[in-house]
Amino acid sequence: MSLEVLLENSPWMVGLNAAEQYKVRQDIQVKQIAGEGFVCRRGETADYWFGVISGVVKINNVGASGKSTTLLGLAPGSWFGEGSLLKEESRRYDATTLRDSQLALMPKSTFVWLMDNSMFFNRFLITQLNKRLGQFIGAMENERLLDVDARVARSLAALFDSWYPQQTLMLKISQEEIGQLAGLSRQRVNSALKVLELSGLIRVHYGEIHVLDLDKLSTFHSEIPANH
Numbered sequence: 001m002s003l004e005v006l007l008e009n010s011p012w013m014v015g016l017n018a019a020e021q022y023k024v025r026q027d028i029q030v031k032q033i034a035g036e037g038f039v040c041r042r043g044e045t046a047d048y049w050f051g052v053i054s055g056v057v058k059i060n061n062v063g064a065s066g067k068s069t070t071l072l073g074l075a076p077g078s079w080f081g082e083g084s085l086l087k088e089e090s091r092r093y094d095a096t097t098l099r100d101s102q103l104a105l106m107p108k109s110t111f112v113w114l115m116d117n118s119m120f121f122n123r124f125l126i127t128q129l130n131k132r133l134g135q136f137i138g139a140m141e142n143e144r145l146l147d148v149d150a151r152v153a154r155s156l157a158a159l160f161d162s163w164y165p166q167q168t169l170m171l172k173i174s175q176e177e178i179g180q181l182a183g184l185s186r187q188r189v190n191s192a193l194k195v196l197e198l199s200g201l202i203r204v205h206y207g208e209i210h211v212l213d214l215d216k217l218s219t220f221h222s223e224i225p226a227n228h
Contacts, residue, residue: 001076003030003104006053009077015120027110031103039095039103046084046091048105052076055101056159056173058181059093072132073098073181075159075171082125083132085111098177148184150220152192153201155182157218160211169211178209196220 007013039057052074059072074080084091085108114121160169179189196202201217203210
């Protein structure tokens with residue numbers, strides 16, 4: 001995906017007028033970040049709104065004990081970081097790349113200018129924040145209530161949210177990277193992927209996941225034997 005494809009398919013961009021779209025294209029920057037690199041760090045000043053052009057980004061926090069908790073995975077087409085900009089506070093999380101990635105960076109000044117000038121952009125942000133809340137609630141449910149197979153299924157489904165402009169339901173991602181998003185070992189992810197593939201929900205190729213039924217993947221529950 002290129003920057004232009006990202007912008008053309010972003011739901012907030014299509015509702016802007018010609019002058020607003022021109023300003024966005026003039027102001028936005030593109031940055032290459034190597035795998036396991038920082039997009040932003042906890043405690044940093046929030047200066048940009050981020051869009052994922054290519055690669056995969058994870059949002060995570062590290063506790064006082066050193067344990068890292070992944071809050072969200074972001075596939076190409078995703079935009080994130082609006083919360084810190086709206087609240088005018090420092091970042092409350094780390095955002096890192098799982099592989100070599102390309103990011104679009106919209107300066108805070110442009111983000112605020114769009115809020116001041118575009119009703120459509122403001123409506124998008126309300127919807128985006130509401131969906132983000134649902135994602136975080138879902139992540140909490142995944143962590144506390146679901147078994148391993150279901151956690152992997154929901155983590156994958158979240159990457160293919162229809163809110164983001166996916167050209168195909170395919171993502172280049174390794175089992176180790178899925179494990180980082182789901183908080184599981186590569187071996188446990190491998191076992192879960194086999195279950196999901198046998199259920200007809202995904203097709204696995206080396207380094208790629210093809211989603212065959214997104215609705216069922218996003219609501220997947222493992223069958224529990226009757227004597228349990």
